[in-house]
Amino acid sequence: MQEPDRDQDPDDVLVRAFVGQGDKDALEILLLRHERQVYGLAYRVLGNKADAEDAMQEVFLNVFRRVRTFKHDSTFKTWLHRLTVNACYDLGRKKARTPIPVEEVATQSANRIRSLDTTIVIEDALNQLSLDHRVAVTMRHLLDMTYEEISAATGVPVGTVKSRIARGRAALGEILGPQAEEQRSEPGRLREQS
Amino acid sequence: MNEHPGQEQISAFIDGEIAAPESDQLKSHFESCAGCAAMKSSLERASLALRALDLPEPTADQHRALRQAILDRPAKGRFFLARPAFAGGLALLALAAIAVVSLRPEQNKVASPTTSRLVAGESFDFADGSDVRSTVSRLPEVTGAQFTTDDIGTKQEGAYSAALGPSEAGSSGSSDLSHKEKAPSKSTAQNAAPSMDSQSNGTTCSRKILKTQPYPMIALVIRPATYNNQPARLLVYAWTASQTTNARLDHIQVWLVDPAKCAELAGDNLVNAAYHYSSFKRT
Numbered sequence: 448m449q450e451p452d453r454d455q456d457p458d459d460v461l462v463r464a465f466v467g468q469g470d471k472d473a474l475e476i477l478l479l480r481h482e483r484q485v486y487g488l489a490y491r492v493l494g495n496k497a498d499a500e501d502a503m504q505e506v507f508l509n510v511f512r513r514v515r516t517f518k519h520d521s522t523f524k525t526w527l528h529r530l531t532v533n534a535c536y537d538l539g540r541k542k543a544r545t546p547i548p549v550e551e552v553a554t555q556s557a558n559r560i561r562s563l564d565t566t567i568v569i570e571d572a573l574n575q576l577s578l579d580h581r582v583a584v585t586m587r588h589l590l591d592m593t594y595e596e597i598s599a600a601t602g603v604p605v606g607t608v609k610s611r612i613a614r615g616r617a618a619l620g621e622i623l624g625p626q627a628e629e630q631r632s633e634p635g636r637l638r639e640q641s
Numbered sequence: 642m643n644e645h646p647g648q649e650q651i652s653a654f655i656d657g658e659i660a661a662p663e664s665d666q667l668k669s670h671f672e673s674c675a676g677c678a679a680m681k682s683s684l685e686r687a688s689l690a691l692r693a694l695d696l697p698e699p700t701a702d703q704h705r706a707l708r709q710a711i712l713d714r715p716a717k718g719r720f721f722l723a724r725p726a727f728a729g730g731l732a733l734l735a736l737a738a739i740a741v742v743s744l745r746p747e748q749n750k751v752a753s754p755t756t757s758r759l760v761a762g763e764s765f766d767f768a769d770g771s772d773v774r775s776t777v778s779r780l781p782e783v784t785g786a787q788f789t790t791d792d793i794g795t796k797q798e799g800a801y802s803a804a805l806g807p808s809e810a811g812s813s814g815s816s817d818l819s820h821k822e823k824a825p826s827k828s829t830a831q832n833a834a835p836s837m838d839s840q841s842n843g844t845t846c847s848r849k850i851l852k853t854q855p856y857p858m859i860a861l862v863i864r865p866a867t868y869n870n871q872p873a874r875l876l877v878y879a880w881t882a883s884q885t886t887n888a889r890l891d892h893i894q895v896w897l898v899d900p901a902k903c904a905e906l907a908g909d910n911l912v913n914a915a916y917h918y919s920s921f922k923r924t
Contacts, residue, residue, distance in 0.1 A: 475712055482707060487696030500703050507711045569690050587656065588691040594658050613652035619687040 458523035466515050478507055481524065484590060485531050491585040492535045494574040502534040509534070521599055528592075528600035532582055539578045572622040580615030587612050645674065651681050655688060866897060873897045873916055 453461075453476060464473035482503060489502035509530050517526055573581060582601060586592045594612075598605045646654070646667055653659050654667050671678045699707065866875035875897055897916045 471712055475708070478707065478711060482704065483696065483698050486699040486703070490697040491694065496697075496703075499697070500699070500706070503699065503703070504707055504710050507707060511711055566693060569694055573691070573694070584691060588688060589694060589696050594653070594656070609649050609653050609658070612656070613649040613684070616652055616684045616687045616691075617648055619691065620683045623687060623690055 459519060462514060462517060462519075462523055466517075474511070477510070477523070481527055482507070484524075485527060488528070488531050488585060488590060489535055489538075491573065491589055492532075492578065492581050493538055494570070498538050502531065502538055505534040505537070506530045525596065525599045528586070528590075528596075529602065532601050535582065536578060569623065572619050575622055576615050576618055580611050580618065583608055583611035584615040584619070645677055646670065648680065648684070651677065652684050655681065655685055871916075872900050874900045 453472065456464075456473075456476070458477060458480070461470075461473040461477050464470040465477070485506050486499050486503045489506075490496065490499035493499055493502060506527065510527065517523070573584070576584070583597060586597045586600065587594075592600070594605050594608045597608045597612075601608065603611075650659065650667070654664060659667065671681055866873045899916060
């Protein structure tokens with residue numbers, strides 16, 4: 448049974464408890480603490496539930512397997528983001544070679560029917576970006592990460608992050624066009640719909 | 642500022658990544674340069690749109706699956722993870738495990754099925770991939786069909802041939818699919834079922850698990866069975882929705898099909914040949 452106050456322990460303390468004593472409760476707290484960000488990032492980058500779930504499981508399996516090699520030279524969260532990005536790239540590459548699962552075709556058809564929902568339009572636009580651009584803009588806008596943090600998580604220089612965010616944003620602006628304009632004039636609308 | 646800022650600089654300005662005094666200079670520039678102000682507005686619109694998206698959260702089922710994969714298995718998992726051969730074996734199993742058993746028809750003439758039941762989306766607490774055999778052995782309890790207890794063979798992904806038994810002569814009257822509307826769509830059936838190329842004599846079929854199969858398939862079972870005392874062929878497709886935890890079965894489809902109509906078990910043909918179709922998801 449885990450002690451209630453352990454939820455407040457910093458990531459590093461929990462990592463050391465798991466590595467040092469094989470403390471599974473510590474690992475569980477880490478998992479609970481970070482699964483949403485890992486899943487959310489993967490979902491937005493990969494664009495569907497099944498792949499996001501795969502990525503999330505891959506990330507935490509890697510945590511389990513490789514946490515002993517974690518050097519503490521970055522935060523655990525940054526390391527986790529890096530694992531997530533790597534998992535997304537791996538799955539993204541596989542996906543590029545694999546036809547879309549039938550269940551997703553059905554979902555996408557349903558999505559078309561709901562195409563008036565602006566959120567879906569934005570999701571579609573995001574999915575049209577390259578993987579590099581999607582990762583960068585998702586980290587920036589949905590995880591509120593700084594350029595430095597994105598650089599650390601993706602392993603590319605800050606200048607590259609800057610460029611990817613700018614290009615991703617510009618591409619989105621072009622794809623969205625009038626929708627983005629509508630969204631600007633009705634800022635409350637999307638939240639209500641989502 | 643004499644020069645117009647580039648797209649990257651404007652984008653970084655929006656993100657607050659440009660420190661003073663450069664940020665102040667940019668601010669002044671936007672007030673005097675309509676072109677740069679327009680570009681800034683365009684990039685800001687895209688940012689605003691993106692911020693409308695939420696960060697999806699894993700569902701309770703996904704959390705449970707993750708917990709199971711990471712936390713509940715370490716005791717066994719250390720064994721699992723520490724032995725590449727074992728893990729590799731599971732991976733191979735995830736690609737395809739195939740059993741093909743000859744069917745000896747009980748009678749020469751196969752009557753048209755008079756009863757059919759197509760059921761989709763049932764729940765079934767089934768075993769994991771490493772123990773798919775026990776899951777399949779429990780299917781009679783769930784479907785009510787009589788299965789024989791033939792072994793489930795395994796085979797790696799790829800083309801293979803197998804004898805399916807002599808060609809079944811007899812009526813090929815239409816199945817009474819009273820709930821046909823519940824049958825999977827054409828595209829679903831085609832994707833769920835591996836391709837099958839019937840040989841000229843109708844007795845040997847070449848099967849190939851589609852590399853385009855959306856999910857790693859764990860088992861395809863073809864075995865003799867009866868349904869309402871009629872010969873039937875049982876096909877079981879089981880697969881996982883996860884590419885990383887191949888040992889966990891998520892979906893099982895069970896098809897009981899009229900052997901007389903088995904020449905092409907794919908797509909609409911599979912649907913039309915079905916006496917019974919059940920689709921199970923992990924409970």
